[in-house]
Amino acid sequence: MLTQKIGFIGTGRMGKALIEGILKKKLVPSQNLWVCDKIEGKLSFFTKYGIKTSLRIQPVVKNTEVIFIAVKPQDILQVLEDLKSGIRASQLIVSIAAGITTSYIIKKLGKKIPVIRIMPNIALLVEEGMAGISAGKGVNLEQKRLVRKILGAVGEVIDVPESQQDAVTGLSGSGPAYIYTVIQGLIQGGVKAGLSQEAASKLAIQTALGAAKLAKESKSSLEELREAVASPGGTTIEGLKVLEKKGLEDCLAEAVVRASQRARELRKEAN
Ligand SMILES: NC(=O)c1ccc[n+]([C@@H]2O[C@H](COP(=O)([O-])OP(=O)(O)OC[C@H]3O[C@@H](n4cnc5c(N)ncnc54)[C@H](OP(=O)(O)O)[C@@H]3O)[C@@H](O)[C@H]2O)c1
Missing domain, CATH: 3.40.50.720 (NAD(P)-binding Rossmann-like Domain)
Known part of the structure; x- marks a missing residue:
């Protein structure tokens, strides 16, 4: 103690x-x-x-x-x-x-x-x-x-x-909110595809948790982990094509950058 x-x-x-x-x-x-x-x-x-x-x-x-x-x-x-x-x-x-x-x-x-x-x-x-x-x-x-x-x-x-704390703020400080948004999207998709809200929530939350745990504990890169799920001609690859077309990765990156900029603005406003 x-x-x-x-x-x-x-x-x-x-x-x-x-x-x-x-x-x-x-x-x-x-x-x-x-x-x-x-x-x-x-x-x-x-x-x-x-x-x-x-x-x-x-x-x-x-x-x-x-x-x-x-x-x-x-x-x-x-x-x-x-x-x-x-x-x-x-x-x-x-x-x-x-x-x-x-x-x-x-x-x-x-x-x-x-x-x-x-x-x-x-x-x-x-x-x-x-x-x-x-x-x-x-x-x-x-x-x-x-x-x-x-x-x-x-x-x-x-x-x-x-000098990097604003970036930390934009990424991991604000990050839980981005992950919740991703989970929400997964739930919405699950419901549209025929699941109940309850089942879709459970599936999406545990999937996010499991994927994060695997990314943390595995020696493989994120690309390798992604490839291991997305076999050619399979289901995941079609889903990934949609994410790429809609620019999910770029969107998340932009959100982190914008939140870091906001940290700088807050500093100016405090002055
Ligand atoms: N929330 C997050 O996820 C998160 C993550 C990382 C960092 N942060 C940082 O953590 C800080 C707090 O965020 P928060 O979300 O916890 O905010 P919050 O929920 O608004 O908590 C701040 C608390 O401080 C009180 N307060 C304000 N002025 C005070 C004073 N002069 N004396 C004593 N108490 C006072 C507020 O009271 P009133 O509500 O009555 O004003 C409120 O209860 C922020 O600077 C934020 O940047 C937050």
Whole structure:
């Protein structure tokens, strides 16, 4: 178990998912966790675990060594304003906010505080998350290890230069939504081809899960795996021809690029 006192500012989808992961894995004793959100109703979920809660940021800053900022990029400036007076150089900030750089955070805090930028995804709820991690200036190895340990307990982690975090955001941060869209298309097709909605959902979801697992565990390339399903003259090859004609691969690639650009726009808007 980790001994550090850890705070969370923002307990929406990502903040709550991370805390749930920490609790599920018993990574940090609940009495060492502090959370802050703007609405009382959101905090009651945490009090039942013995987590300390507050509507104000100050108790979190005062009592913790590591502070996760899990608010929307549009709200981060206000959070940094509120952190500014109480934050200490010995504390570590971990930001989840899309597009927001470590140097922006340091500049707005007006102090040399170690900051780590992370981009996890929502699949950490089922311990299959994917996160990119970038340490800003002044972060020590121990601090980085701590954040890796927390994210590693709920999924996979890769180190990326901070300049690539927008791309991580567009791919794995937003990616679950693209995969759900692909699954939805498969379900629609299954129903059109004669299946019940229930059967089509089960078939499509398990197919996506199985295909991803095989891609992860197999030594074969994606092309080889695809070829192994699409025998000449068979059924799959006809389906693949439709995907090629309609440009599914290009569409997905474009979605990733557009989402990465949006991360950059969010950064500009935060300024
Ligand atoms: N959702 C994802 O799949 C995902 C994936 C990767 C990264 N992210 C990043 O994670 C961050 C959070 O996203 P999210 O989807 O979890 O957003 P969210 O559900 O809106 O959660 C943010 C929470 O922070 C609260 N908040 C805002 N300002 C605050 C303040 N000054 N003090 C305390 N709490 C405050 C919000 O309250 P109100 O709602 O009342 O404003 C809300 O409960 C974003 O920066 C996003 O880029 C999200």
